[in-house]
Amino acid sequence: MDWGMKNRLSQLIKPDGKCMFLPIDHGYFLGPTSKLEKPGKTIKPLLPFCDALFVTRGVLRSCVPQDTNVPIILRVSGGTSIVGKDLANEGLTTSIKEAVRLNAAAVGLSVFIGSEYERQTLLNLSQLVNDAEEYGIPVMAVTAVGKELEKRDARYLGLCCRIAAELGAKVVKTYWCEDFDKVVNGCPVPVVIAGGPKTETELQVFEFVYDGMQKGAIGVNLGRNIWQNAHPVPMIRALRAVIHEKATAKEADDIYNSLKSGKKDKK
């Protein structure tokens, strides 16, 4: 692997081999979704605790401080919306020249396997890998399911992750599911766990992240369950403890509760 590619991956994946990515890209198809109406305000207290920010060029330019040292994963697919016909009908929205101009550490796009737009989105991935590899920029593939959240099982997600890796993704982001080890074991590149819609309790998040980490994930790309939480900073810090300090789900819940109540020193 060339120096540039290695260097970018090492910005994203920390020396312990783990990573905590914070996605705030949801507006590209959801518009001003709850708690992300003003992305700059949402991320300000969270930036010190994330290992990378997953964001579109528009929000990057308008809402992210230029002097940040948080690496950027640029969302480069889109073209659909929640009120349109089919979320899967995505194209590439952002050139590699633009990714270089914005000093992105990686680029990310969605693939919709099993959808009407499977071929198109997989060819988007292949094209992006062709372009990005030329400049030493890693590609993160997002195995998206659109509105069909029930698709999230090990057989389907394992298939998606493997195909994304085969086409050249350097990292694959997928949903947690039962038997997550089957997903990770069939994927030759690192897997990060996506969050999905906000869960009822914080403990549920800590439990699936802990389980996913035990089963081989290298980290998370988790948004709504952090920034839609009433206490986003305690939430991200508790998740960091699972990812970087091997905390159990119960320990993370204790960390969350003590930070929330102010018992633990708030950074």
Ligand code: 5RP
């Ligand atoms: C949205 C995405 C998000 O990055 C991904 O879904 C993770 O965010 P969340 O934890 O809120 O699901 O790809 O298109």
